[in-house]
Amino acid sequence: MKNKTLFILFTLLLVTAIAAFVIWGIPYFFSPITRVKTESGFGSGTIQAEVTQIIDEGEITLGENPPQLYQVLRVKPLAGEYAGIELELDNGKRQVRYDSIRLEAGDKILIAITPTPDGVLHAYFVDYMRANSLLLLVGIFVVAILALAGKQGFGSLLGLAFSLLVVISYIIPHILDGEDPVRVSIIGAAILLAITLYLTYGWNLKTHAATLSMFISLVLTGTLAWLFVNVTRLTGVGDENALFLVQMADSTINLRGLLLAGMLVGALGVLDDLVITQASAVFEINEANPNLGLRALYSSAANIGRDHVAATVNTLVMAYAGSALPMLLVFTMSKGNFAYLINFSFVAEEVVRTLVGSLGLIAAVPITTLIAAYFALHDEELGAIRPFLGERNSARIGGHHH
DSSP states (O other): OHHHHHHHHHHHHHHHHHHHIIIIIHHHHTOOOOSOOOOOOTTTTEEEEEEEEEEEEEEEOOTTSOOEEEEEEEEEEOSSTTTTOOEEEEESSSSOOSOOOOOOTTOEEEEEEEEOTTSOEEEEEEEEOOHHHHHHHHHHHHHHHHHHHHHHHHHHHHHHHHHHHHIIIIIHHHHHTTOOHHHHHHHHHHHHIIIIIHHHHOSBHHHHHHHHHHHHHHHHHHHHHHHHHHHTTOOSOSSHHHHHHHHHOSSOOOHHHHHHHHHHHHHHHHHHHHHHHHHHHHHHHHHHOTTOOHHHHHHHHHHHHHHHHHHHHHHHHHHHHHHTHHHHHHHHHTTOOHHHHTTSHHHHHHHHHHHHHHHHHHHHHHHHHHHHHHHHHHGGGGGGGGGGGOBSOGGGTTOOOO
């Protein structure tokens, strides 16, 4: 009787979360944006151009820097008001280069064009065109995931596309509109959960268990993030891009809220992987040995979860350390005191982000294991509404039912 009551409570919690999302989240998602302005900014003045001729190239030494490759190019803009007008451009003859990439006729690059008061056009090298190479990589990724995961892989690709759509079309505009970044991110996370998990894994008990576990774990992670952002007195100005955002935005941006929102969105991606894997482990163990009780099923699945979370936490820490490697090298070269380093906001933000995300992962294992075990062992106790909840596990259609 007690198990039945707990299972019904879990189910009611999931239904309540879905209802709240439908009643409050969806209208908020489609609310109009009123204060976002568009202005010239990063990348707005660049155009695509084609290298038509290599006029001169060689090595040059600028100041105390090591010798570097320089090239004088003739380029033809492919868009904009100067399209088709060939211009001369030097890459590395007057400015320090940090690469040794040699351009050839026919290569595509990004340039900026500045006219002088007397009408002379000056072209400047901005960056290399990488779109085609990136599209090739995306194509390889799509083929690989479809070959390995089939229909489920296709669902995950749809979920990925939807996730990017929500971030670009909902979360970013609403934050720029001056709304609370935490509230925006929570609703965005709910939308991602409600759509992407079911797109990828289907309508079944395993996904229901993972979704409920994700909500609880995300709330816990968000609470920890809010607590330690306040305890450590983080302000959100550790990232210089945040300062540029404040200067450019037409509305007031809550930088501390933006920091919290970033932690929530970052945790969401890692938690997604953990909770669905843990829920799958519970259902697979239950399918393999339906005679296991709650304690035994929980213990077996928790062993898998501990291994998974240990590897994931290490991956998370190494990912942040890798992204911060240039900064750590600069700090070491300047003979900075590492005891003081952790106090700087740009370092403390990453420490809090990493540890809070890791704590969320650790908590997600017992939460997901317990909820998934109840769903696996007591799914038939819902009676008349059970058929509307789908199969037990997408991996074992038509599998065992208690």
